[in-house]
Amino acid sequence: MLDLLGIVILFTIVAAIVAIEMRDILGVVIAISAVGTGLIIAFFFMLAPDVAIVPIVVEVLTLVILVKATLRPELKTFVGNRDFFGLMVTVAMLLVVGILGMRVFDGLPRFGVPVFASAPNTPGMYYVTNGLRDTGAANIVSSVILDYRAYDTLGEATVLFTAVMGAIAIIRKTARKAPSEPEVSEWQD
């Protein structure tokens, strides 16, 4: 019983395998953007336009960065796995966990019948019912991320800020100096 969504996810899985196993780095980058595309289509199918719009733009940026970071003429491509024994152990372990997980996943509420709609008193139901009245935002997702759970969004903005600070710190030209030397600018322009 595969519907359209299932096919999209299967496509994503295939693209992911290709991305991980491919030899050519450019191919890897293209395959990973196919994974992103699959994800976006799946989000649209699952009625999450707010979510879908973000990966679309993020995907473009990531793609540009990955292409620029990885594509250089002198880059040697290679197929590399860890040693054979470790590989087999890892694969066996993952298979066991995966098969176990699949059996166990039957315990989840059936797909398409989320618990928030059936169980009494869930926050999700409250937001859908009272979101507009409480916050004045017609987009309930907006009212969740910027009002009910705005504290999370502050954290999210901070994560991005931290990543930028970290990237600047990692990329900076000189990291160490003698104690007597003055500070140097980290911008190389």
Next chain:
Amino acid sequence: MAGLGHGGMTPVVRTTAGWMKGFILVFGLYIVAYGHLTPGGGFAGGVILALAFVMLVLAGGRERLPRILSLELVAELDSIGGLIFLGIAMLGMLPGLGGVFFNNFVVKSLHIGTPFHVVSAGIIPLCNISIAIKVASSLFLLFMLLILLRGVYTQEDTRA
């Protein structure tokens, strides 16, 4: 894409990019401003704004950027965006505005706005704007760091 930083791509690409940048900027601003009514919001809008500048750099090299848009300024905007967001959250703690961290004081204490209208949802659009500033500058900065500054540092910096 080999010529980055030395003038960019062909004139056709550069001219098109020049025309496009206005549209992309307006579209980004729209996504930010209507984030509380339609899909989108500060994050998506911020990325689109960043992409407008990324496109300029990709097409025309660094020289095509406005002179004042130095990386230092972008980094400062990044901090400022974060501070504005935190400031809006802290404003809610003032006694007259509800006295709670992240209080949506515009709706709950000042009662401004009508549903389905641009002026609605209280602090949500304000937060969207601050997030857009933050995200746009963060991502643009990440792009510049990872793309253009690569290879500037040399092996001599390494002290074993």
Next chain:
Amino acid sequence: MMQILPLFVAIPLGAGFLIPLVGRRNPRLCDALGNMTMLALLAMAISVIGKQGVYWVGGWLPQAGIPLGINLVLDGASLVMLLTITTISFMVTLYSIQYMDRYTSRSRFYSLFSLMVAGMIGVTLTGDLFNLFVFLEIASIASYALVAFGTQHEELEAAFRYIVLGSVGAALILFAIAIIYALTGSLNMAGISRALGTSPKPIYFFAVAMFIAGFGLKAALVPFHTWLPDAHPSAPAPISAMLSGVLIKTLGIYALARVLFNAVGMTPLFLDVLLVLGTLSIMVGVLLALGQDDIKRTLAYHSISQMGYVVLGFGLGTRLGIAAGLFHLMNHAVFKTLLFLNAGSIEYATGTRDYNKMGGLRSKMPVTAATSLIASMSISGIPPFNGFWSKLFIIVAAVQAEKYGYAAWAVVGSILTLASFTKLQKRAFFDEPKEAAKVAKEVPVFMKASMIGLAVLCVLMGLLWLPRIQEGFFMQAAKSLQEGFEYATHILGQ
């Protein structure tokens, strides 16, 4: 509503945003801002001792038992963590004033440091599962960057390994959170404990296994420890001290305990898993530590081993066991920070971390030698220092719970720890001076001040186990974890 609770997160966040803005041209201003922030946090943490409270962010009080917003919870356990984090952060920033003269970009350092502290405090205080994940990621990302702060070969490689395993851990935690949400429709820990009920399905155990693996990766419990011995020694000394001293405890052990005890529910099975993980960590950590020559690497392996004691205490599941575990967590934060700062001082003075190249530092660096001796005795469990009391009571709790085998392993681990530190002390401070030690001289004043402060704490913290303080502080903290689902009643009402 305790108005002070959101400030615990907002102040370091604000400092993190502000420092790169104002301090780039003026390194001394960064020092001042960073230290003042940490001092303010410490003062605030001291001011809330003995208080309890719940704060609903955004004023979204629960309606009819539905938790609407995100809540911050101050109870016994989060108070212990709060005091530990703020004390250690202040001591470390004090030390960094002069230590970081060796590095550039001081504004980035303090910014990342403040953000890391904000992340850890956020994890400590939050009552919401997803919010815990977000703050855990803030602290983790800041720590990835700080490990690579020196941007040398070793640091970059260690940071890469750390970031990859850290991301795997984060993905596991997020997956588990999603499963729990799918089962309960709630993200609030109190709401989850209400909704989960008493009939666990297999999927529930799958989610808990993911939580244990994810938080175990963040806490570097054996067998998830492989990143730690690379990452902790590579960072600048103040950061090694923070990572070993508080980061792995907050993101790993405290978060795991909070989720298991108060949100998804503790069962005898999970307690047994914790006991086994704890004992494995004790033995593997200390045995690997014995074979090291690098002083910071030795300390990093000891962190794994000492975390084993804390997990062992928690795994006993008794009031005394949890209280002793929390006490050891606090003590370990103090003496391990001190040891890493000592190691940093030695590296600052001699330029090497290999203790076979040192020797005779006792006369050259009296303050470092004396404080290091105190910390070593403390970690090895020699009375009357703080480490002795917490280890003793973990073992007592194990005996009381009739887990004699685990108690015996804990004793053996303690003896091996003593052996390892005797070797370290002898080689570094007492033997004949080698080449690298001849030019050494004592470190500058702020570094000394910070080490002396921590050494004093090492001596005095044994007093915290006096019956009255212990009853009001650690037992209270253990109670807030052990009471499990009662937690929900405090937060959501009846």
Next chain:
Amino acid sequence: MHYALCLVLFMVGLYGVLVKRNLIKIIVSLVVMESAVNLFIVMVGYRLKGIAPIMDSTIPPDQFVAASVDPIPQALVLTSIVIGVGVTAMTVAIAMRLYERYGTYDIQEIRRLRG
């Protein structure tokens, strides 16, 4: 069924992280893992024959409540995507720095060169 496919995607990513030697491949595998988790979270809130959680003056409120998908998972995914971008950017930065130092993306080669 759909949930299990998500788990498969997650396992594919985990396999890549554990087995691959190329830094770029490891980063790609991390991205795959994050994608799997994000997909799973959105699935959790999906309702068959539902509508997007955006109100409109044309839909009557009670009909909206009866059909809207869960807004919380969507909010969570937005946050987790951003976190993913941050982590990926940092990882790429470190990988590029390593490449500058060693001239290779092979993790074993790097370890060997370090000695």
